[in-house]
Amino acid sequence: MFHVTIKDTYDEVSKEAFKIMKSVLNGDHTPVLGLATGSSPVGLYQEMIKDHKENGTSYKDILTFNLDEYIGLPRDHRESYWTFMHQNLFNYIDIPDENVHVPLGCGEDPEADCRAYEDELSRHIVDVQVLGIGSDGHIAFNEPGCPFDSLTHLMDLTEQTRRDNARFFDGDITQVPTKAATMGLASIMRARKIIMIATGENKADAIKGMMKGPMTVDCPASILQAHPEVYVFLDKAAASKL
Ligand code: F6R
Secondary structure, three states, X not given: OEXXXXXXXXHHHHHHXXXXXXXXXXXXXXXXXXXXXXXXXXXXXXXXHHHHHHHOOOOOOOEEEEOEEEOOOOOOOOOOHHHHHHHHOHHHOOXXXXXXXXXXXXXXXXXXXXXXXXXXXXXXXXXXXXXXXXXXXXXXXXXXXXXXXXXXXXXXXXXXHHHHHHHHOOOOHHHOOOEEEEOOHHHHHOOOEEEEEEOOHHHHXXXXXXXXXXXXXXXXXXXXXXXXXEEEEEEOOOOOOO
C-alpha cells in the first residue's frame, strides 16, 4: 500500500521522509535500517545527521544494511558505495563500523559474498528500507527482468543505468562498473516499512510504472504494489505522470 507525499522542493521531500525515519528511530525497539546510496537519500541523511547533532539520537546499537555495491571497486574507491555511505552519513553519526553492512564488491568470490550477505541479512528484520528508483524502474540494482523472488545476487547493469550514473564517474560511462552486488527484490520486500524518494522529471515514468503499471518484472519497482507499507516522497516533477 502506497502513502504518497508530494512536495515542491527536494529539501521538503527530504524533511517529510525524515519524519518516517524518526518515527522508526523513536519506536519501541532498536531498529535495523536498510539504506540506499545515490542522490535521492542524501537530503534524508543530512536530516539524520542534524537530528543526531541537535537531539543526540544515537546509532550506537543500530545495525544498517545497504542495498548494493559495484563489483570491482575497492572499498576505498571514491565512488564505492562503502565510501559514499561513510561520506554522506556514517562519518557524522555514532554508528560503530562493525554495525554497518554493505555488500562486498571486491572479494575473490562475489557469488559467495552475495550468499553470505543474504545469510546475515536474513537473521534480521529491516524496520525501514530506504529506496531510490532508477529511470528504468530498478530498485537497488534489480534491473528490468530480474525475478521477483530474487535474493542478494549479482546483476549486470543496463546501459541506461550506467549512463545515468556516469555523472559520478567524470561523465565517462566506460568508468562505470558493469556489474553490481545487490539485495534481491524478495530481500527488499521483507522490510517492515519502505521509504521511496524520487525527484525530477527523469523519474516520472518509473514512478508511474511503480504505482500505476502492471506488476511486472519489466518495472522491478512495481513489486512494491504488493508491500503493505510504502511511503513515497516525490516532488511535482517525479509525480507528473501519476
Ligand atoms: C542505490 C540504489 C539505486 C538508486 C537509483 C536511483 O543504492 O540502489 O537503486 O537508488 O539508481 O539513484 P539516484 O538517487 O542517484 O537517482
